[in-house]
Amino acid sequence: MSSCLCVSLTTPTLPNRTQISEFPTNPKTLILERCKTIRDLNQIHAHVIKTSLFSNPSVAENLLESSAILLPISMDYALAMFCDIENPDTPLYNILIRGFTVKQSPEQAVLWFKQMREDSVAPDxxxxxxxxKACSRLGALREGEQVHSVVVKLGFESNGFVQNxxxxxxxxxxxxxxxxxxxxxxxxxxxxxWNSMFAGYSKNGDWGEIAKLFRKMLGAGExxxxxxxxxVLIACGRLRDLELGKWIHEYVMEKDLSKNxxxxxxxxxxxxxxxxxxVARKLFDDMPERDVVAWSAMISGYNQSSRCREALDLFHEMQMSNMEPNEITMVxxxxxxxVLGAFETGKWLHSFINRKKMKLTVALGTALMDFYAKCGSVENSLKVFEKMPVKNVMSWTVLIQGLASxxxxxxxxxxxxxxxxxxxxxNDVTFIAVLSACSHTGLVDEGRKFFVSMRRDFRIEPRIEHYGCxxxxLGRAGFIxxxxxxxxxxxVEPNAxxxxxxxxxxxxxxxxxxxxxxLKQLVKLEPTHSxxxxxxxxxxxxxxxxxxxxRVRNLMKEKGIKKPPGCTLIEVDGAIHEFFAEDTAHPQSTEIYDAIEDMMKRIKSAGYVPNTTEARLDAEEDDKVLSVSHHSEKLAIAFGLIRTSPGTTIRISKNLRVCTDCHTATKMISKVFEREIVVRDRYRFHHFKDGSCSCNDYW
Known part of the structure; x- marks a missing residue:
């Protein structure tokens, strides 16, 4: 045997207090049960060397298994022991290869398989x-194909164990x-x-094939x-195949598998x-115990269903239960x-990540960047980006989109x-971000060039989103x-x-x-979109x-089409507050309307003139000024003024595009009250400071 992969081993000494009077005929029980620590292994190893039992294949095999697989020690001891064995056979090589695989050194496992072949020891x-398995962990396709050829050469291609x-x-x-x-x-x-096949499809995102294969499995009575x-449930979730998912749910309940x-x-x-x-929450609540994966799945479910407040509420429950969140939870x-614009809560999460020394992976770092960008704090997004040890195309894309927005x-x-x-x-998403940057900044010529460059330079076929950009x-810049x-x-056919x-x-x-x-085209596509x-x-x-x-507003009434109300969110002291236009539901409503009256007086004195074209069409002429002053974003800003310290940045999120009057008013508020105000509307961010906006009135 070649010694190039071996290390030397000093013969261990047997402590005086240990006595092993007689080795049983089958040493497996003694070795595997007695070897709980490296010290135990040393004692027994010393004994078998002194008594010449090491030459017994059964003894050597069990000692090697204990060292290479069972004990949490480095492979050096096992390797040195292996190299002291004269003419090791197939089971000994198998233990060594398995040990390297189990102990996260799959590349060494592959090397020792090659050594086994060079030493003319027949693999089984x-x-x-x-x-x-080592090739799987390494993603070593070439080596795996070479092993496959040996499998065929030696006649193992029909062995179910090997095929799996x-x-x-x-x-x-x-x-x-x-x-x-x-x-x-x-x-x-x-x-x-079957499970290996499902795992392969899962790793490659072939969710439809998993569902088809499972139905074939059921049909074959397997x-x-x-x-x-x-x-299969993971595939059902990705495919939104509720029918098959419900069938599995019924099967689980019928077979009483709910303890799994x-x-x-x-x-x-x-x-x-x-x-x-x-339904997911009912299953979650009925679980006798929950691990971090269960909590994360439920929180993720709320997040993906745009029930973000409930996601945060459940996260607080998770903390109360003393369950440590993992990366998936945090993302x-x-x-x-x-989504909520919950800036203070997100900042706390960032400090939590730092305190717990959680690794800033691509997924977690990108989520942090996205959070800061969507809360209007692009400078923090940049800081996270710079600290990330590894970045992928999505990390770059999120930052480009954040800067654009x-x-x-x-x-x-x-x-x-x-x-x-x-x-x-x-990728295609990157170009959506790039074209958005051109749109928000009025860079028409650059936008035209990037659109052409997609297909010409990067072989990316434009999707409907790119055409929309x-x-x-063109339209935003006046090239109607x-x-x-x-x-x-x-x-492609233009969509709504x-x-x-x-x-x-x-x-x-x-x-x-x-x-x-x-509008004529839109009515054909989505006739009830208000x-x-x-x-x-x-x-x-x-x-x-x-x-x-x-006339158009009356047509909406005739068709029963209702406009969704303008809604603005603001986070104060970790709580999310929601406001609607002319809303009086907030507990501090009286105080807020008093603040609105004062706020409007002060900005009018500074030159603000209400734009009554933004008032409700059904408002009487005398009420139009009052109508625009009670828009949801003005209510939220007034609340921010009375509930936060002077000089604090006010951050609000609106579900619709900010109207012209609110945009003008917010510029004046930022100047008169000496506040920076960050407004996220449906399309972009507006950073108001000293009477001007980051969008330069181009939005």
């Missing part, structure tokens, strides 16, 4: 199983088609083989286990992803904070150039006719978002004719055609 099914690990290896290395061919060639398939069901917490957690995740969040909670489109484009210099390949770039022709010449984007530009630039055509009628009504209003504006 266990050898192949161990080395293929081949399926797992190919699936782990992304060759799920090859894995399926091995699977289909099996004469007999146990649940383990037996399955909890591992099978967990794989991993299975119940998979059911929670499936129901949540399929929109049945309350979901940060995402909920981003926060009014720094030129810096976003500079970052995109830096990304390309660092050889980070952009181009319509926004060009935007209209662009829509008409699109190679495309026409709505064009209609919004028509409102800004008072283009009634193309606005009317846009925002479209309101956009055209406002287009008429901006052009001074009040009668037409009222």
């Amino acid at each position: 099914k266990y050898s192949f199983s161990c080395v293929l 690990t081949l399926i797992h290896m190919y699936g782990s290395c992304g060759k799920v088609g090859v894995a399926r061919r091995v699977f289909d060639e099996m004469s007999v398939r146990e649940a383990r083989a 037996g399955f286990d909890g591992v099978t069901l967990i794989s 917490l991993n299975l119940i957690t998979a059911l929670i995740d499936m129901f949540a992803k399929c929109g049945e969040v309350d 979901s909670v940060l995402s909920s904070c981003a 926060n009014g720094d489109g030129r810096k976003a484009l500079e970052l995109f150039s830096l990304m390309l210099k660092k050889k980070i390949e952009p 181009m319509v926004d770039i 006719e060009e935007a209209y022709q662009f829509v008409k010449n699109m190679p 978002i495309i026409w709505r984007t064009l209609l919004a530009s028509c409102r800004i630039h008072k283009n009634v004719e193309i606005g009317e055509e846009s 925002g479209d009628y309101i956009l055209l009504s406002n287009t008429y209003s901006s052009a001074g055609r009040w009668g037409d504006a009222v």
Whole structure:
């Protein structure tokens, strides 16, 4: 045997107090039960060397197994012991290969398999199983294929044990088609083989194939286990296949498998992803005990269903239960904070991550960046980006989008150039962020160039979202006719978002004719979308055609179409407060309206003139000024003024586009009250300071 991979071993000494009078005929019980520590192993090893029992294959095998697999020590001792064995046979090699695989050194396991072949020791099914597992962990496809060729050469290709690990290896290395061919060639398939195939499809995101294969499994009457069901439930969640998910739920209840917490957690995740969040919560509440995975699945379910307040509430419950969150929990909670604009809560989460010394992985770092960007704190987003040890294309994309949304489109484009210099390949989502940067900053020529560059330089076929960005770039900049022709010449059928984007530009630039055509197309696609009628009504209003504006509003009433109310959120002292236009439901409503009256007086004295075109159309002329002063964002800002210390930044989030009057008023409020105010509306961020806005009135 080659000694190139071996290390030397000093013969261990036997402490005087230890006595092993006689070795049993079968030493396995003595060695495997007595060897609890490295000291025990040393004692027995010393004994077998002194008594010449080390030459007994059974003794050597059990000692090696204890050292290589059972005891939590480095492999050096096992390796040195192995190298002292004369002419080691197949089981000894298998133990060594398995030990390296188990102890997270799969590359060494592969090397020792090669050594085994060089030493002309014949591998058996266990050898192949161990080395293929090592290849799986390494993602070493080339080495796995070489092992496969040895499997065929030595006649093990029909061995079910080996076939199963081949399926797992190919699936782990992304060759799920090859894995399926091995699977289909099996004469007999146990649940383990099916599960390996499901795992391969899962790793490669082939959720539809999992559902199809499971139905085939059911049709063939094959037996399955909890591992099978967990794989299929994950696929059901991704596919939103509620029918199959419900069937599994009924099966679990019928077979009384509810004690399998991993299975119940998979059911929670499936129901949540399929929109049945309350069913998921019932399963969660009925669990006798919950681990961090169960908590994370439920919190994630609320987050993905846009029930972000409930996600934060459940996270607080999790903390009260003394359950430590993991990375997945934190990503979901940060995402909920981003949606709600819960800046203070998110900052606390960031400090929690630092206190717990949680690793700033790509997923967690990107979630933190996204949270800060969506709360209007792009400088903090940049700091997180710089601290991340590893960044992927999504990390860069989130930062580019954050800069674009926060009014720094030129810096976003500079970052995109830096990304390309660092050889980070952009994807289709990156180009949505880049085109958004052009749109928010009025960079029309740059937008045209990037749109062409997508297909020409990066072989990315534009999706409907990219076409929508181009319509926004052209329309927002006043090129309404060009935007209209662009829509008409699109190679894909324009959807409602495309026409709505064009209609919004028509409102800004008072283009009634193309606005009317846009609404005509929108009514065909989404006849009951209230925002479209309101956009055209406002287009008429901006052009001074009040009668037409009222006619469109009356048409909405006739069709029973209701406008969703404007809603603004603000976080104060860790609690989220919600305001609607002319709302009196808040406990401090009286104090807020007194603050509104004072606020409006002071900004009027500074030159603010109310824009009554933004008032309710049904408001009487005398009430229009009062109507605009009671918009939801003004109520939230007034609340922020009375509940936060002077000089504190006020951050609010609105579900609709900020209106012209509120935009003008907020500029004046920032100057008069010497406050920075960050407003996130449906489309972008506005940073108000000293009487001006980051958008430069281009939004």
